[in-house]
């Protein structure tokens with residue numbers, strides 16, 4: 001399967017916008033989410049988030065940083081991301097990371113995010129100011145005004161795996 005929007009994915013992962021993906025991008029995303037939801041840095045939710053981002057960076061850099069300079073530039077990313085996105089080990093990493101993001105934003109702990117929680121989460125995850133409302137509406141398929149954990153995790157974890165994925169459709173334009 002081909003990835004229709006590697007540029008979008010690269011843009012999202014390059015959180016500080018310096019033109020490459022490195023460890024600092026993952027640390028700054030974790031910090032942004034932890035700050036946005038007022039989590040204690042040593043809490044279970046914050047630790048799960050920091051740990052899963054750290055593991056995701058490790059795996060990404062092992063597979064994509066071909067010249068081993070500690071940064072994944074867009075050429076390195078585009079060359080191999082579609083193949084990596086189909087790797088079951090990578091997908092299970094993404095699932096854990098997405099679940100940790102969701103749990104950080106689920107302040108009530110009831111397994112659902114309302115529009116406000118979701119908007120705050122996406123704003124923390126992405127420095128882009130895209131259309132979060134549309135993304136929420138596409139995710140909330142039963143129109144009950146909340147996004148469930150399964151809906152979020154399936155879409156977010158599938159985001160990198162190609163044009164036809166729910167994630168690609170949901171997060172397009174953010």
Ligand SMILES: [Ca+2]
Pocket residue numbers: 013014015016017018019020021022025
């Ligand atoms: Ca960066």
Ligand SMILES: [Ca+2]
Pocket residue numbers: 065066067068069070071072073076
């Ligand atoms: Ca590199």
Ligand SMILES: [Ca+2]
Pocket residue numbers: 139140141142143144145146147148
């Ligand atoms: Ca719903």
